[in-house]
Amino acid sequence: MSKCEVPYKIYLEESEVPKEWYNVRADMKNKPAPLIHPGTLQPLKFEDMQPIFCDELIRQELDNETRLIPIPDEVQNFYKMYRPSPLVHAVFLEKALGTPARIFYKFEGNNTSGSHKLNSAIAQAYYAKKQGLKGVTTETGAGQWGTALSMACSYFDLDCKVYMVKVSYEQKPFRREVMRTYGADVTPSPSMTTEIGKKINAEHPGTTGSLGCAISEAVEAATSTPGYRYELGSVLNQVLLHQSIIGLETKKACDKYGIKPDVIIGCAGGGSNLGGLIAPFMGEKLRGEADYRIIAVEPASCPSFTRGKFAYDFCDTGRVCPMAKMYTLGHDFIPSANHAGGLRYHGMSSTLSQLYADGYMEAVSAEQTSVFAAAEQFARVEGILPAPESSHAIRVAIDEALKCKETGEEKTIIFGLTGTGYFDLKAYEAYNDGKMTDYIPSDEDLAKGFASIPNVGL
């Protein structure tokens, strides 16, 4: 397509919003390793997963072959509320940096969940409804995923039971209220409503909870309540599939205006945003049709890609979930309380892990004070207060643009702006007050986490 004038914000037409998700696994020669049962070490089969997940989502989880999967009409309809999301030409940022680089960002924060999480939440809620279920359970830490699933369940009139890490429940009451406004039942975890919750409360009186514990409670609640299933907002293949809508829209907008990215940058916690953003570009790369530099950015305090091991490990600290082969810091690794809660996960998507192991991606880590400096610089010139998670990508996009300033290269940089920071003002306050600290785990810290990685010989 010929290059035409690029508007500041590129909105696709409603009719241009993709009608199929793209499954990058179909183009991978080395498929991501399957989830395995921790007892038998055998790959999980459809039946093994049925008590936990919806049937159709299991099919998507296991499907490494189908390249394009139709987006159900009902999901497309919901997407209309907030999609297409804009691909923004960061002209104000370029000017502030004085860079010859062209910078674009795909902004996923213009919806009440405040992030890209809604893309998968609505799909997962839809399949639960279609299966005739009564409700779903999940856990939430920072609260973006819990909010997204609450909104999605409200739309399909499904019950939504959210186990929210107790310390977040108490310290982030506003996120909790958004979920309640959407009709969700929000329980601080560990609670006395599950066996595992009672056990943890008995063993650790006064504990403020953890994501691992909340996952265990949510899974128990789903499997012990008739008509319920458990849903998860990242890491899984199915989630990356749904999130491919981000990348597909980005690619279409690029094609429409003749933009060819040299570098694509995304923050990475469990991998939902990065996996979605890069999907069609990675597809071209895997098929040898085009080349792009693809950079994952993770917090220096939780460096699964850059300092972790590629091995089978439990997906949760409570060891109730299956094991996945991924870059991991060990399921016992406890990252410092950095402010990007969505990136504070010991592991990483199996799909992205395989792509990284095979050399299709790079990864870098960033320290949080430098991330917030980038966030503030961005907010002041581009007018959007970014989420701490997204700001990791901003940091590296700025760094790359500044390199171009030195070399004079007119590179095109695209990064994912996954969400807004309206519920992260405590973190901004710490930064504004000069009280934010960095934390980089020592080799000894990492060794402790690595010790928890089971040696399954796979």
Added chain:
Amino acid sequence: MSKCEVPYKIYLEESEVPKEWYNVRADMKNKPAPLIHPGTLQPLKFEDMQPIFCDELIRQELDNETRLIPIPDEVQNFYKMYRPSPLVHAVFLEKALGTPARIFYKFEGNNTSGSHKLNSAIAQAYYAKKQGLKGVTTETGAGQWGTALSMACSYFDLDCKVYMVKVSYEQKPFRREVMRTYGADVTPSPSMTTEIGKKINAEHPGTTGSLGCAISEAVEAATSTPGYRYELGSVLNQVLLHQSIIGLETKKACDKYGIKPDVIIGCAGGGSNLGGLIAPFMGEKLRGEADYRIIAVEPASCPSFTRGKFAYDFCDTGRVCPMAKMYTLGHDFIPSANHAGGLRYHGMSSTLSQLYADGYMEAVSAEQTSVFAAAEQFARVEGILPAPESSHAIRVAIDEALKCKETGEEKTIIFGLTGTGYFDLKAYEAYNDGKMTDYIPSDEDLAKGFASIPNVGL
């Protein structure tokens, strides 16, 4: 223009964003009454206002004749960050209500200030910069205006000094942090940095402040600091002029898709949003070219239009500002602590007051529990968590749509969704907990406020 298929969200092209503001006063036969000096009772002249306001803004304030005023290039450039804002066809709400009415809303919340306030903030900051000023001062209560002006000043590298009502400063730390992130100097009011602040602190030890006091401090700081002026986010004619961008975009989108509104609804506190939204439609009505029902919605707890008097009154409780002829509850009227801080003002724009007095508009009031019921219903189906202020308009839009359901009329309703409620979750919490109460002032309560309206015989 022929009627074409209406998309769910109508985004104008960048090139279609209006390049001129529309001054509705030019089409009014009865001009809004001028601001007068409380001592002389004479209309304020340019020179009288110079110590307080920027020169160009005074010209706009006084100009009742020029119909179209060019939007400076620098302001147009900034508008690109978040404009055009979408005109959304509320198909999900229509379906939920089962109404034959067509409902559209103009959504102004997709920017970090969270509201339409940015439209005027950037214009006011621009004129301050152009005049070579060093900085501006303002007051903020709920914080939307303070946030907007902070963003605008950051863009033009102007100092921004915000006096924030002390109780808000302490109870809304997140709003404060957004302002600080944009580099604003935020002072809890009453402070010890101004004479009036010291006086109030001495007379009322431990006071948590009021908007009236914060205005007084901001005006004093502006007039006593070389190179500073004061800026205000509502009520004034200049603000309505800048906010006409809302209505102009709405009108253009309507014309493009053959939408002809029967009813236009907006919430009204000082009038900035309503005045902006209705501007071009009111213009047609004033010129006899078209007719529309125009409805202002105000809180039952602060009913300036529906129960106030049309008279000259002070704009602030501290009596440091000039007097305006407007619908007022009296500058001593203290509205109950309802959750729509942006609508808790004793008076109303002089322009809108004159139009209301002349019969061009209707006004209704709504109680806050019914407003929050509408907010929740809207959030669940349209995916946006609305600001309490905006939800007043939602309430009446839903009521009008339900009337259409009874009568079978296929009316077209447009309302202004001025902002998001991400910083109002305390209010949602009260609603979710069933602890929200309504407050309707008694005739005796109103009589006390009315007693403070000066009898100037005008």
